[in-house]
Amino acid sequence: MKGYCMKPGPFRYIAAQSVEEALDVLASAEEDVAILAGGQSLVSLMNLRLARPDIVLDINRVPGLATVQADDSGARIGALARAAVVERDASVGRYVPALITAIGHIGHPQVRNRTTIGGNVAHADPSSELPGLLACMEGTVTLASASRGAREVGWDEFFISVFTTCKEPDELVTSVNFPMAPGWRYAYDEVATRHGDYPLAGVSMGLRVDGGVVQEARVSVVGVADRPVRLSSVEAAAAGQDASAALARDMAGIARTECPASDDAHVSAEHRRWLAGTLVSRLMASMVDAA
């Protein structure tokens, strides 16, 4: 034993060498297993002893889980793909640029070098950027288990509440899927106390505009509730309207009413709702200009 303090509590460390091995460990363990991906949330929690797993299952050496694929049908990102790698991927940049923008708001480059897309989504922090974009894009998460094989679930089923998803204890997230359909464009923007912090409010917007008229809109917000929320009144108000500065103002106004929010140590609920509205109008302005 070393004569120095250990921050995490003791655990058994298992470095899985394949998806099958990881799933077997998850299926057979009777103790509490924590999957270790980027470790940028899990190891923090263990250092603070807010998490005290009996087993840490390291998936970093599992081959085949870090794939990055993007084309005009969207981006399919392997759970172990690092944020920093996806951020620099040329095909993601071309087909799903909003994903690059959203990733750029996760912490700092040093943190993104380790952060994985699967870990980020599995962690389900209610202020986290990617769950919001996933909600806006009607994205899905693929899960696998030893006994039941693979299943793909929509964002609405996946995200349940703060740090809580529909993932069963024996399941591994294997990929996160951001689908694109013809005519849709997406964008993300947020306000954080400092660059790199979790956002006070972060808005994702999707628009399908034809001949200057908004055919369909999708708007989601993170940082305001226990999971990403879609602003359906804002979406409904935009459909069929001219994509104009007046519409952006209207949408912002509705967002400020519809968006849930509560007070916390940083800002008031009122301020959060105001930020959500401002972000909606900023995104509208930039997306309509770019059209």
Place this chain on the structure above:
Amino acid sequence: MTGEPDIRITTTVNDVTVEAQVEGRTLLSDFLRHDVGLTGTHVACEHGVCGACTVLVDDQPVRSCLMLAAQVDGCRVDTVESLGTQDDLSPLQSAMWAEHGLQCGFCTPGILMTVEGGRRAGLDVRQVVEDALPGHLCRCTGYQNIRNAIESYFAQGVQA
């Protein structure tokens, strides 16, 4: 087994091969400081926020407080001790000295490794100053002199 140093790792730290037995829960930061004896890597927050513990793992700047020592088995780790010595500073260290880029120096090792990693990855000076430097907290300098030092280092156009 838990609580026993039952994991054998082989890693290359600053070009020297290190073989060790560690516990699963040994953090890379503590391994470097206490097992390898390289105390240049500083720890403060130990939850990824401050950047003091930043080292290079396979050339990439990462928080050593958020990695387990067991995870660097087979990897290359570079710490601030891989740069210059007190009598022979590296070009980046010289630039920090010349521009007065540090006061107490607690944050400095992490910042040096981020800048070094950025340089190795071919980032330009703007990316290092605007995106990567904000990943470090400095309680003393107000950052301006650190920015000046990084700019002066990149302006030299030489590889360390």
